[in-house]
Structure formats: C-alpha cells, structure tokens
Amino acid sequence: MTATAASPAIRKSLGEREMIVLMALLMSLQAFGIDAMLPALGEMANDFGAEGNDRQQVIGAYFIGSGIGALFPGMFADRFGRRPVLAVCLVAYISLSVACALATSFDMLIAMRLVQGFSCAGLSVVPAAIVRDQVGGDRMARLMSLIMMIFLIVPIIAPAIGQVILIFAGWQAIFYAMAFVGTLVAAWVWLRLPETLTEETRQKIDLSTVTANMGQALFNRQAIGYVIGSGLVFGSLFGFLNSSQQLIGEAFGMGNYFAVIFGGAVLGMVAANFLNSRIVERFGARRVSHTALFLFIGASLLQLWSANQPDQTIWQFVPLMSFNMAMLGFVGANFSSIAMQPFFHIAGAASSVHAALRMTLGAVLGVTIGAAYDGTTVPLAMSMLICSLLTLVIVLFSERGKLFTRPNAS
Known part of the structure; x- marks a missing residue:
C-alpha cells in the first residue's frame, strides 16, 4: 500500500484521548510563543534599547494580532475544512518564529510578533470547532476541560524552558525552539488528524453567508454574555502575563525564581480543569462556572486588600493569584462550551x-493593565475586581437574571 493511500486510513483511527492531546498541543503552541518569552523580556529590552514597560509589547502585540486574526479562520474552516486551515497556521507559526529570531530591531520584532499572532490565530479557533463537530453539551465542556488541563502544562514549563535556553543560547534560540516544536506538531496533524467537517455543514464563502453566520454567533443572547465575560476575566490574566516579569522579577526581587513562581501559580488552573472534567457532567457547566465566578470576585477583593497593605510580600501575593487563576480554570472551558452550544451547524x-x-477584548485589557504597572500589584488587583464584576453583569444579561440553571440537562 502506498503512503498516499495509507494516510487517510491511518487518520481514521484517531481516538478521543489522542484527539484531546493533539488539540491541546495545537493550542499550546500559542501559549509557548507567549510564556517562553517572559524570562527573556529584560534581555530583549536591553539588546534593542527598549525602555520601561515597552518590553511588554513583545507579548501584547502577539495577543492583539491573535485577537484580530481569530475573526477569519473559522469561515475558511467551515468552507474548506479544518485540516487546510491548520496547515496554513502551522506553516505561518514556524516561518514567523524564524523571522522573529532574525529581527534586527525592536520595531521589527514587534511587527513580526503582530503578524505571527494574526497568522496563527487559527490554532486557537479551529480546535474548538473540531471538538464541537463531534460532541456538544456538558460532554463538550468535559473534553474542553481535559484539553485545557493538558494545554496549561505549557505555561508551567515554558518559562523554565525559556530561562534555560536564555542561559545557554540567548533569546533568539527561544524562537528557533518555537519553530522546532511547531514542526513536530505539524507532522502529527498531517499524519493523524482526520477532517471533521461534514458536507452537510460546509458553508459558502460569500458576503451574505459569512455576515449571517457571524451575526448569528455574535448576537445570540445566550452566547454573547459568556464570550464577553471570558474576554473580561482573561483580560485581567493577560494583564498579569504582560507585567509578570517586572512584578515577580523586579518588584518582589525574585527574578532567579521567576519560572518556578510563575509555574506554581498556573498549577491551580491545571488542577481546576482536571476537577472540572470530573464534575461538569454531573453538575452542569453553568452551575460550576457561576460558582467559580463568585469565588473569583471574592478572591479579587482579598487581592485588592492585600495589595494596599504596606510591604506586601511575594508569599501574600502568589497564593491569592494562584486561587484566582484556578477559578479561571473553571470559568474558561465552561464559558466557551456554553457559548458554542447553539452553533453546531x-x-x-x-x-x-x-x-x-x-x-x-482580553488583549486590549491586558495591554492597558500592563501599561498601568507602577511597581505594585494595585493596578492588577483593581482590574481583576472590576473585570469580574462586569463579567457577572453580562452573564446575568445572557441568563435573563437567572444563575445556576441547567437547561437541557438530559
């Protein structure tokens, strides 16, 4: 049998566990492209003469590019299939990682990061569509939690990987590592991932169809509160990512332990996603995520109180930040799954x-919060409280004032 003939047969054997791991790895490429950079921001700033909070643009530009770019992959994936769109995104990820490594100025690096985020946005978009092609309801929330649990291993280890690379090879080698990992994942997708788009759900690409589909997804009352709510609460997390190197490394003077402290904070999200995968089908995505949102608000109040105490220590900041990130573990997968429920077609x-x-929304908030960094945790704590309260308001709008419900539980 030829390789060409064998490939489709091989791809048909993809099971649920392998699908979960592969979807997580696709999404993790984005996380690796962000979190592995964090220990190197100071050295990049020194090499290019960037001042103050300007170093945060290496992260912020990628976030903004991803946000804008995410608008387009879905319509192409609905027309041409999931695999071709992923192939384009993976090639862009690999080639632009090399381009970033070869940047000769800070402006060129930021421009390449913006283009990379835009071109690779499908790595975050298409996996959710692939999962929705196959399952729905609380089962989708369970699978997305497992995907997120594996995905979140990357933010734990990526700063450590970046720090080790930085010691032995310089910040450019981090981008070469991104290209190498992207190549491995691309090979896995090519060999194993089947096409999940069916002929019945294939959509046309014309202005009226695209506008109608996107309008339907955007203005559905049940969904929109959860989409905006996710952007708000994760915007506060992006604010932490943007300023984490300065906050942990400089304000708290723990630069040598940055990777360990940052990874420890993310562990809560991993544990939360694992627990969510075990309980969400029993209690329902709404009940779990609404409870987590209220706990996030309470922890944000404590975070703000702690931030305003004189001589706040890293050991006062990290446990509260870790708890907030754990609550986001319950919010993220569940909010996304709830928002996707009406849109199988x-x-x-x-x-x-x-x-x-x-x-x-998250990127703009993250850049704004990061730019407000003043050497303390006050701007971050204030933003977390405000964003979580606004999330509660917009979710109440989507749910018509009724929380903790479980529609279509059967």
Missing part, C-alpha cells in the same frame, strides 16, 4: 467570531 464561524471578540 456553523461551529467554525462561531468559534472564530467568539475567539476574535474574546482575544481582542
């Missing part, structure tokens, strides 16, 4: 427009 378009709104 246009899963790609819905995933795309939701991701675009969520990422753009």
